[in-house]
Amino acid sequence: MTAAALATIRDVVQRRSGIAMAADKDYLVAARLEPLLPQLGVATTVALADRIGRQNDARLAMLVTDALTTNETLWFRDGRPFDLLRDVVVPDILERRAAERELRFWSAACSTGQEPYSLAILLAEDTARLAGWRWRILGTDLSATAVARAREARYSQFEVQRGLSAHRLIKHFSKDGEAWRLKEALRAAVELREANLLSLPPLGPFDAVMCRNVLIYFDVPTKRAVLDAVAARLRPGGWLLLGAAETTLGITSAFTPHPEHRGLYRRA
Template identity: 50%
Template sequence: MTERDFAFLRDLLHRRSGLSLGTDKHYLVDSRLGMLCRRLGIEDIPALVERLRGEPHGELESAVVDAMTTNETLFFRDRTPFDLFRNVILPEKLAANAASRSLRIWCAAVSSGQEAYSLAMILHEHAQSLAGWRVDLLGTDISAEVLEKARQGLYTQFEVQRGLPIQMLLRHFRQEGDKWRVDEHIRGMVELRRHNLLDPNAHFGQFDVIFCRNVLIYFDVPTKARVMDALAQRLAPNGVFVLGAAETVIGISTSLVPDETHRGLYRDAGARAVSSAPAGGGFVGLPLPPRGA
C-alpha cells in the first residue's frame, strides 16, 4: 500500500464516518482491509483503492467503513453509567415527566446492541413504575453488519459472560446451542436504525436521555465538537447526556456542561424550552412488558 493509497483511505474514512486515522495506523488498515479483500475476492489493498476510486459512494465504501469501525462493546460496559441510569436518571425522569408519561432514550452508537439491551433490562426492572408510560428506546449505528447482529440478539458464551449478571442472563436470555439469544420481550423494547453521526438527526425528535459512549474518542476535535453540538440539539428540556469514561466535553463543546454532582453525566447548557414530542417521522414507542415476563 502506497502513501497515496493510505492518504486516500484516511480521507474517505474521515469524510464518511468521522474516524480520524493517525499516520501510524498502516498496520490497522493492512489488517482489517486485508481481511475485507480476502472476503470479497479482491487481490489486495491497492486493487481495493482502485475500485473505490471508480465506485464512489457505493456499497464497497460502506464495507470499508464497517471493516475499519471499532465495534468493541459488552453488556453493562463500565457499570457506572448504568448505575447512574438506574439510580439517578430514571428516578429524575419519572418525576419530571409524570405529566406526559413519556420517556425517550437514544443509544447513539449502539454497535451490536449490548448497551441498548442493558438499558432495556433496567427498564424492565421498573416496569411497574412505568406502567402506562410511552417508552422509546432507539439504538443507532453506522454499521449495517453490527446492527443486524443486534437485531438477532444472539451472543456467544464469551459475550454474555462479559459484564452481564448471571441472574439477568437466566431471566432475559434463552440458550440456543452454544449461544444465548435475548428474549423477544427485551428485543421488542429496542428500535434499531442505521445512522451516521455526521448526518442530520432532526427527524429523530427530542430525547430525555442520550448515551454516546466510546465513539467520539476516535474523532478529531472539530468532528467531536460537531457531533456533540448536533446531539445536544436533540436533548429535550432538562435532558441528560452520557459519555464514556475517557471522554469529556471540556475544551470541545459549550453546548453541554458537566453535571455538578455526577461524573460522566452532562446537561444541555441552553436548556431550550421545546417540546419533547417526536418530530415528524419519529419512531413509534413500544410498551414495556409485564415485570414477570
C-alpha cells in the same frame, strides 16, 4: 500498502465516519483489510484503494469503514453509567415527565446491541418506579453489519459472559442452540437503525442519550458537530452520558457537566 493507498483509505474512513486514523495505525489498516479482499474480488489492498479512489461506491466505502472501525462492546459496559441512569437520570426524568409518563432513550453508536439492550434490562427491572410508564429505546450505529447483529439479539456464550450476571441471563434470555437470544418483550422495546452521527436524520426528542467512547476518535470540529446534533435531539434539560475519557468542555456550550458525576451532562 503504499503511502498513497493508505492515505486514500484513511480519507474515505474519515469522510464516512468522522474517525481520524493516524498514520501510525497503517499496520492496522492493512491487517484488517486483507480478509476483505476475496469478498470484494480485489487482489491487493493497493488495488482496493485505487478502486475506492476511482469509484463513488457507497457499499464499498461502507464495507471498508466497517472493517476498520471498532465495534467493541459488552453488557452494562463500565457499570457506572448504568448506575447514573438508575440513580440520577431516571428519577429526574420521572419527575419532569410525570404528566406524559413516557421516557425515550437513544443509544448512539450501539454496535451489536449490548448497550441498548442493557438499558432495556435496567428499565424492565425497575418495575416499582416505572409502573404505568411507557418507555422506548432507539439504538443506532454506522455499521450495517453491527445493526443486523443487534436486531438478531442472539449472542454467543462468550458474549453473554461479558458483563451479564447468571441471574439476568436466565431471566432475560432463552437458549438458542449454542447461543442465547434476548426474549421478545425486550427486543420489542428497542428499535435499531443505521445512522451516521455526521449526518443524522430527524430523531427524537429524547430524554437521555448514551454516546460513549465515540468522540475519542474524532477531531475537535467533528466532536462539536456531533455534540450539537445530539443536543438538538434532546429535550430541554435532557441528559447525555459520555465515556470516561470524553468531555463537552471546551468543545460546545450546548451541555453543562453534572457537578458531582463525571461523564454526565445536561442539555443547557
